[in-house]
Amino acid sequence: xxxxxxxxxxxxxxxxxxxSVDDLNLKINDxxxxxxxxxxxxxKSTTLRMLAxxxxxxKGRILIGDKDVTNMQPKDRDIAMVFQNYALxxxxxxxxxxxxxxxxxxxxxxxIRKRVEEAAKILDLTPFLDRKPKNLSGGQRQRVAMxxxxxxxxxxxxxDEPLSNLDAKLRVQTRTQIAALQRQLGVTTLYVxxxxxxxxxxxxxxxxxxxxxxxxxxxxxxxxxxPANVFVAGFIGSPSMNISTHPVVNGHAQIGDDTIAxxxxxxxxxxxxxxxxxxVGFRPEDADLASAExxxxxxxxxxxxxxxxxxxxxxGNIVTDGLAADEGAVMSDQDKMTTVRVxxxxxxxxxxxxxxxxxxxxxxxxxxxxxxxxx
Amino acid sequence: xxxxxxxxxLTQATSVNVNNVNGYASLAGAGPVSASTNxxxxxxxxxxxxxxxxxxxxxxxxxxSTWPDDLLANLPRGISRHVVRFVRVGNExxxxxxxxxxxxxxxxxxxxxxxxxxxxxxxxxxxxxxxxTKDGEPLEAMLVTQHLKFSLPYRALFARNLREDxxxxxxxxLAVLLVRLHLVGxxxxxxxxxxxxxxRDADSFAAVLVDAETGELYPTLTNGQREYDIDLARTNIxxxxxxxxxxxxxxxxxxxxxxxxxxxxxxxxxxxxxxxxESFSPDEMWKIEKRVNMLNDLxxxxxxxxxxxxxxxxxxxxxxxxxxxxxxxxxxxxxTGLDVQENQARRLLNDLDAYRASxxxxxxxxxxxATDWMREVFEPTVRMIxxxxxxxIEPAQFFHEVLTHxxxxxxxxxxxxxxxxxxxxxxxxxxxxxKIDSKVMEAINEDxxxxxxxxxxTYDDDDYNPEDDPDAAVWSH
Numbered sequence: 001x002x003x004x005x006x007x008x009x010x011x012x013x014x015x016x017x018x019x020s021v022d023d024l025n026l027k028i029n030d031x032x033x034x035x036x037x038x039x040x041x042x043x044k045s046t047t048l049r050m051l052a053x054x055x056x057x058x059k060g061r062i063l064i065g066d067k068d069v070t071n072m073q074p075k076d077r078d079i080a081m082v083f084q085n086y087a088l089x090x091x092x093x094x095x096x097x098x099x100x101x102x103x104x105x106x107x108x109x110x111x112i113r114k115r116v117e118e119a120a121k122i123l124d125l126t127p128f129l130d131r132k133p134k135n136l137s138g139g140q141r142q143r144v145a146m147x148x149x150x151x152x153x154x155x156x157x158x159x160d161e162p163l164s165n166l167d168a169k170l171r172v173q174t175r176t177q178i179a180a181l182q183r184q185l186g187v188t189t190l191y192v193x194x195x196x197x198x199x200x201x202x203x204x205x206x207x208x209x210x211x212x213x214x215x216x217x218x219x220x221x222x223x224x225x226x227p228a229n230v231f232v233a234g235f236i237g238s239p240s241m242n243i244s245t246h247p248v249v250n251g252h253a254q255i256g257d258d259t260i261a262x263x264x265x266x267x268x269x270x271x272x273x274x275x276x277x278x279x280v281g282f283r284p285e286d287a288d289l290a291s292a293e294x295x296x297x298x299x300x301x302x303x304x305x306x307x308x309x310x311x312x313x314x315x316g317n318i319v320t321d322g323l324a325a326d327e328g329a330v331m332s333d334q335d336k337m338t339t340v341r342v343x344x345x346x347x348x349x350x351x352x353x354x355x356x357x358x359x360x361x362x363x364x365x366x367x368x369x370x371x372x373x374x375x
Numbered sequence: 376x377x378x379x380x381x382x383x384x385l386t387q388a389t390s391v392n393v394n395n396v397n398g399y400a401s402l403a404g405a406g407p408v409s410a411s412t413n414x415x416x417x418x419x420x421x422x423x424x425x426x427x428x429x430x431x432x433x434x435x436x437x438x439x440s441t442w443p444d445d446l447l448a449n450l451p452r453g454i455s456r457h458v459v460r461f462v463r464v465g466n467e468x469x470x471x472x473x474x475x476x477x478x479x480x481x482x483x484x485x486x487x488x489x490x491x492x493x494x495x496x497x498x499x500x501x502x503x504x505x506x507x508t509k510d511g512e513p514l515e516a517m518l519v520t521q522h523l524k525f526s527l528p529y530r531a532l533f534a535r536n537l538r539e540d541x542x543x544x545x546x547x548x549l550a551v552l553l554v555r556l557h558l559v560g561x562x563x564x565x566x567x568x569x570x571x572x573x574x575r576d577a578d579s580f581a582a583v584l585v586d587a588e589t590g591e592l593y594p595t596l597t598n599g600q601r602e603y604d605i606d607l608a609r610t611n612i613x614x615x616x617x618x619x620x621x622x623x624x625x626x627x628x629x630x631x632x633x634x635x636x637x638x639x640x641x642x643x644x645x646x647x648x649x650x651x652x653e654s655f656s657p658d659e660m661w662k663i664e665k666r667v668n669m670l671n672d673l674x675x676x677x678x679x680x681x682x683x684x685x686x687x688x689x690x691x692x693x694x695x696x697x698x699x700x701x702x703x704x705x706x707x708x709x710x711t712g713l714d715v716q717e718n719q720a721r722r723l724l725n726d727l728d729a730y731r732a733s734x735x736x737x738x739x740x741x742x743x744x745a746t747d748w749m750r751e752v753f754e755p756t757v758r759m760i761x762x763x764x765x766x767x768i769e770p771a772q773f774f775h776e777v778l779t780h781x782x783x784x785x786x787x788x789x790x791x792x793x794x795x796x797x798x799x800x801x802x803x804x805x806x807x808x809x810k811i812d813s814k815v816m817e818a819i820n821e822d823x824x825x826x827x828x829x830x831x832x833t834y835d836d837d838d839y840n841p842e843d844d845p846d847a848a849v850w851s852h
Contacts, residue, residue: 013594014594014595015594052599052603053599053602053603054562054597054599054600054603055597055599055600056597056599073598073599073602074599074602074603074606075602075603075606085456085565085588085589086456087454087455087456087567087569087611087614087615087826088454088456088825088826088828089454089614089615089617089618089621089826090454090618090622090821090822090823090825090826091618091619091621091622091624091822092617092618092621096617096621100613100614100617101610101614103617104610104613104614104632104635132825133825133826134821134825138827138828138829141826141827141828142828145828164475164477164478165456165457165474165475165478165588166475166828166829167475167515167829168513170828170829
């Protein structure tokens with residue numbers, strides 16, 4: 001049991017002038033499941049490897065449960081890198097497969113048996129302890145490998161994209177199991193992934209990192225409901241948030257031919273660097289079709305519709321001067337279009353021009369100059 | 376997975392980016408080239424470094440575990456979490472591993488990089504993606520590598536009741552491999568006996584990396600990365616030996632933990648011999664030569680020495696730079712064109728020296744003597760390998776073992792024994808141990824499959840479906 005602290009931690013690779021991880025301050029609470037998420041090359045794996053002792057720390061320090069481990073060897077840190085392709089040994093029983101590392105460490109036999117039995121109970125492997133791997137299902141084999149990490153009772157679990165080498169079926173199943181297991185064991189965990197869905201579904205808290213700089217840390221709903229900047233807004237959530245930059249005219253955002261009202265205190269926060277522009281973001285589920293009379297709505301030409309039964313989605317382009325933008329390029333990049341979730345029983349048709357109204361309480365507003373949140 | 380910087384050695388390499396199909400012969404009439412590596416192509420795609428048209432004829436639409444026996448080569452396999460099979464493709468034998476697309480593409484790329492910088496690793500052949508069953512169900516991607524001829528997984532070596540020191544000799548080979556990989560900046564992340572193949576090398580073994588799933592190439596490694604690899608190696612080796620012991624396959628006198636510790640010791644002494652900075656006074660420069668000779672004896676070549684003088688000029692600090700293994704094997708290759716393991720090369724070079732002395736040709740160019748030695752000694756001997764053993768024993772290993780056998784025969788009878796007689800006796804008395812009994816082979820491959828986590832056909836219960844696994848559901852709530 002331990003908390004983990006990154007205290008002004010920087011990692012610069014030899015020969016690079018830009019840090020891969022820059023002045024990171026992050027606290028993982030005792031027993032917490034923290035997911036570090038970001039695109040490829042953002043520094044998330046480097047961060048995990050610094051905690052593991054695989055990467056040097058150029059500036060700052062790392063603490064595990066009050067102990068400064070910055071210059072400690074990996075094996076002395078009391079951490080477990082889970083799922084490093086644990087092999088199952090065919091001639092050893094499930095119990096021996098789980099406990100052999102303790103035997104090497106000289107743990108007394110009774111203690112090994114006790115810990116193995118505890119782990120087996122959590123993993124529901126108790127009836128199989130004396131079986132050989134051959135007589136187990138694939139899922140059970142996978143859990144024996146987890147058991148091998150659990151019995152060590154490390155202070156911290158480190159997981160670097162642990163699901164990446166599993167097939168799709170096993171991945172979803174294992175995702176649920178890891179999250180449930182971590183909660184049962186209460187071991188402080190740092191989990192690294194590029195997949196925001198994994199982050200949202202598994203973490204107690206999520207830390208989003210980009211180009212070596214921590215963007216935001218918070219509970220999944222916090223990040224989803226109040227992203228601190230444009231990057232987090234676009235990265236978290238699927239389908240992703242609609243984000244676009246618009247001129248600000250008389251306290252309104254000019255969206256194509258239409259305008260929508262902006263809160264006064266937000267407009268007041270804009271600076272000359274923002275050039276009278278504002279970044280408006282809204283999630284597909286936070287807007288709806290509006291009638292012709294509705295104020296604060298904008299026109300969208302529908303390019304594609306999807307009926308998923310429970311939900312309907314429309315994809316379209318904002319109408320300016322009576323014309324929809326980028327008509328030629330539309331099909332190639334649905335991401336650039338505005339996406340709105342609508343009632344599947346009242347789906348507009350492709351080619352329709354509809355009016356869209358954003359729920360004003362669910363609008364995300366950012367300054368173009370800093371990309372930081374304004375509301 | 377992040378790739379931080381490109382190793383400068385690799386800028387010389389041809390394209391290794393799997394997405395960049397232009398760098399390869401893309402064999403199949405493929406589906407659209409996906410922008411993301413995670414996106415699976417809709418049609419079968421084979422990305423290969425070289426083309427083998429026979430690759431098209433394989434049943435890619437079937438799970439690998441159900442491929443028909445007549446396609447498979449019956450060779451011993453190591454323990455793996457994934458389904459692995461040896462498949463005959465034309466005149467070649469390929470190792471095929473079923474894994475997720477992103478892992479297959481990454482490992483393929485990494486193996487290609489390792490190939491360019493010349494470390495002992497298996498040769499990557501292809502990545503096959505976009506596989507579907509005839510009903511359109513997606514199948515996992517496959518990584519295809521070349522089966523390393525004459526190589527064996529450690530389990531096959533232990534199945535034959537070899538010498539008591541087999542474990543020690545395997546560990547020594549693994550330590551050399553680990554040091555070589557670390558010298559070029561390769562962090563392995565999963566060191567074990569299972570993840571290497573062994574080649575006989577005279578009285579020792581040489582180890583070759585076969586699994587690079589968790590590996591990464593850096594300009595240099597940190598001590599933490601090296602220490603982690605070493606610690607993991609120790610744990611895995613002890614586990615693997617304990618497993619052999621549970622299966623009554625390990626001689627009783629072997630202490631598993633001691634063997635694991637041996638890896639740590641061997642690694643550290645080799646690493647320090649290769650990289651330590653030594654300090655001499657200027658009149659002790661002969662010590663530098665001694666250091667170089669010692670490294671040569673360990674099988675490493677020194678290309679460069681880094682020398683610095685202390686500020687007061689009283690001490691010279693020396694550190695060998697750019698060291699690589701294969702000192703004797705390169706010498707033999709230059710002289711004879713034979714490409715063999717290091718200790719085999721030493722033995723052959725010794726025999727070449729003996730031949731030179733016995734034919735009174737010390738004054739002649741070694742290159743010329745070597746040509747005659749090949750024609751008169753080496754080739755006639757290895758031509759006598761019976762056809763049925765030609766795929767089981769390397770010619771250089773055969774030659775080495777015949778020499779050893781001949782020495783023992785001579786000792787017994789008290790005088791020299793002609794080569795032809797030694798060969799005949801060796802073939803009759805010693806060579807049969809190279810054959811693996813078919814029952815033993817079956818047991819090894821059954822063991823190998825019993826750790827697979829992602830293939831239903833290897834489970835005990837044929838009806839098993841992870842989705843319906845009641846205990847999986849129970850414990851996850």
